[in-house]
């Protein structure tokens with residue numbers, strides 16, 4: 001059966017795969033003994049879940065644990081809040097790894113891409129599976145950087161619950177809001193972990209308040225911290241009224257004591273905890289009728305008599321209903337508070353059967369992920385997360401269904417639930433489920449292969465990368481024939497460039513990074529056009545008359561209307577040809593060659609000579625729209641970014657002065673301990689390379705977050721500067 005051991009490459013890395021289809025247990029045991037799993041340098045891995053040493057505890061439980069005991073969860077947060085460090089601790093305490101990985105040393109399990117290890121950030125979501133106290137946890141560590149927001153969204157869609165990690169000294173930060181909104185959209189129950197309680201400036205109270213105010217969530221305080229900053233030594237479990245103190249001598253944080261709070265030794269703490277527990281009980285009773293009946297009936301006289309399990313069950317229900325979020329705290333880096341977080345994950349987050357998924361999928365090969373290692377399995381029960389291979393035409397965001405009819409049924413349901421804006425009526429469109437929302441790229445640049453002969457290799461690499469990451473767009477410049485990369489930010493494009501080199505062995509050259517502008521028009525214009533061409537013995541003749549005007553509401557693609565005189569029963573093929581013509585004309589505006597948006601086009605007349613091909617109809621409509629656009633008063637739209645800068649008070653003035661020069665608008669300046677939080681807008685074109693400038697201005701003490709707000713009209717002066725710069729560039733070229 002050793003022939004079943006195969007090599008399978010992911011990210012160009014050879015990884016051993018164990019195929020256990022139809023294999024007797026004894027054989028598997030023997031193979032596992034011989035099999036040396038791929039171990040990233042410097043790490044010491046323990047066995048896979050369910051496997052003790054090299055032995056199999058229960059093969060059945062590895063593959064198909066009872067569904068009630070499964071937790072599919074994600075870890076999400078603002079960049080640098082400590083998701084990866086928390087995940088590392090989780091893997092260590094669960095026995096998945098035998099040594100603690102460190103983001104700063106670049107040897108974590110989930111950040112396994114070379115770029116992640118070098119930069120100390122998460123770029124791609126990684127899935128790992130481990131067991132904790134009889135529960136199977138499938139965990140996904142998602143990126144925090146705004147450039148990789150699509151990666152977060154595609155994970156949230158399939159998760160049953162999430163842990164939101166916060167930096168306790170910063171509370172809710174810009175990207176936390178974005179991921180929180182995404183989790184709201186996909187209705188994912190959450191628990192909050194206030195990490196970095198050991199950090200100077202950490203404040204449990206401040207972080208909880210920011211959850212209440214900024215996320216508009218109701219925090220359920222399940223713990224209180226024992227000390228803050230350097231004095232942080234553990235947590236108080238409010239539900240059980242116990243204190244959990246980590247042994248200072250224990251380097252890996254495995255050793256901690258759980259002791260009931262006593263009147264004799266902890267009078268003040270016991271009083272505080274009792275008050276917090278009573279408040280928690282009242283809060284949960286307000287949100288859960290079943291619990292309210294119980295509390296008001298049996299325990300109204302003395303909440304102390306209420307058993308912890310009753311309260312925990314009610315907290316589970318409230319978490320599932322998403323009417324409140326449990327809050328825990330700790331310090332992943334100092335190895336404190338992670339084991340209770342694991343308990344909370346299994347106790348409060350839902351199992352897949354408590355969530356409402358009704359999709360059935362059937363696939364030929366299934367693999368269980370363990371970060372960058374995989375094990376092949378014969379089958380999987382509903383509610384698990386697994387990998388499959390060989391789907392050549394499937395891209396991120398697609399939903400795989402067992403048959404066309406089940407896909408259609410699911411699509412209809414998704415439509416009913418309003419999760420998808422129904423765009424067209426074609427069957428292909430209806431087969432698409434509510435996919436991930438792909439944000440529009442705001443940056444682009446040219447990319448060149450080392451030689452013309454390598455262009456097909458580059459095309460192939462880009463095709464593969466796009467399937468993995470739909471937020472990456474690739475197009476051809478029709479004038480220069482160059483390949484253009486469009487991405488979410490400077491870092492995104494840099495990482496793609498780097499991956500092409502490392503994973504596909506291609507040294508490519510990037511042109512200067514440019515902002516993706518848009519164009520629109522300011523007045524109503526009319527145009528007519530006739531195309532009369534004879535090809536072979538066939539005459540193609542079309543005459544079009546149309547009107548283009550600014551649309552009242554924002555719309556990325558042009559709104560098409562047919563005037564009454566244009567026949568309602570226009571053949572479907574002709575309608576599609578008209579739409580194609582309009583779309584292709586609007587891809588390149590007359591000012592900068594940028595896409596046109598916020599316009600409505602009315603087709604007043606269309607005369608088609610019999611036998612005219614649809615290609616000619618498209619060409620004529622496209623030319624006519626372009627003619628109209630050229631006549632109109634035109635306006636450049638530029639991407640406007642939400643900006644949040646966190647800066648120590650001493651450096652506030654130079655940061656504000658610099659932002660004023662960047663056409664920035666300041667909305668608000670908040671105070672967070674000794675830091676100032678500057679919130680405002682700034683045009684994307686003015687903020688390129690900002691990290692270096694900010695570092696210099698503040699001696700590296702400030703951080704910032706950017707997110708696309710909307711596209712706004714440039715003022716006439718800035719627009720003419722941009723246009724003359726562009727035309728100057730064109731002349732130089």
Ligand SMILES: Nc1nc2c(ncn2[C@@H]2O[C@H](COP(=O)(O)OP(=O)(O)OP(=O)(O)O)[C@@H](O)[C@H]2O)c(=O)[nH]1
Nearest residue numbers: 079080081082083084085121122144196331332333
């Ligand atoms: N003081 C302190 N620092 C921490 C703690 N947890 C993480 N850090 C540090 O914070 C930095 C960011 O940690 P990561 O675990 O990479 O954070 P992340 O949220 O995964 O970051 P991205 O993946 O880039 O979004 C690293 O330098 C960690 O050592 C903590 O509990 N206390």
